[in-house]
Amino acid sequence: MASTSLLLGLLSLSFYAALASDNTWFQANDYFFSGRHMASNTSNAIGSKLTPVSVAQIPGLNTLGVSMVRIDYAPMDINPPHTHPRATEILIILEGSLEIGFVTSNPDNCLISKILQKSDVFVFPINLIHFQRNVGYGNAVAIAALNNQNPGVNTISNVVFGAKPDISTDVLAKAIQLDKNIVANIQSKI
Structure with a gap:
């Protein structure tokens, strides 16, 4: 009886010690990043600026299979044609109007495009060439989420x-x- 109580006591202590130690590998800064609310400088040759949120900024994303990017566009400027070889992208417009599009693969090479407004959402399938262009007279902002912690970009x-x-x-x-x-x-x- 005493040995059973002692065993239960030790198990209880080890259970609480395990709970307490589980939290030690969590670091708040590994799961938090600030600064995506500020507009980026778009004074470059293409007139857009991408601000990523990936494993480099939030180490806690490691192995979770997600990343995102804020994209700022100057009036009438672009995010040039590119691909993500390891991810599908979903884009939501936060501000402005964007012409977006992607091209299907060979042999069709069909352009699928649309003008998006604030709060519209569009999906770019994995590894297809796609682009965005600000068609408004003011700045535009979008957030893209990708289903890979390292989606790559070409x-x-x-x-x-x-x-x-x-x-x-x-x-x-x-x-x-x-x-x-x-x-x-x-x-x-x-």
Whole structure:
């Protein structure tokens, strides 16, 4: 009887000790990030700024399979055509009006596009080329959620014209049907 009571007592203590120690691996800063409420500087060549919330900003996202990004757009500017090779994206418009679209895969290459207003939501399927353009006269803001903690991004112009080392101008000129000098000029800008 005494040994049973002692065993129950030790189990109770170890249970409470386990509960107490479970909380020690949680760090509030691993699950919190601030600053997404402030507009970002969009004075760049494309007129948009992406502010990510991923494992780099919130370590607690590690292995959870989610991330997000705030996108600020200057009037009439863009988030250029790009893909996310490891994630589907869902976008909600917080402010302004955006033309959005994605292109289906070969052989159809069909553009699916729409003008979105505040609180509209749109989904971009995994790894399809997509874009957004602010069609309003004021700033626009959107939040994108992605179903991967590291969705990756391939901005099409950067991938094609900014590869290191460069993709041969002969190859790109033939593929895109442009003069080699035009291809070389684009490569020098990216």
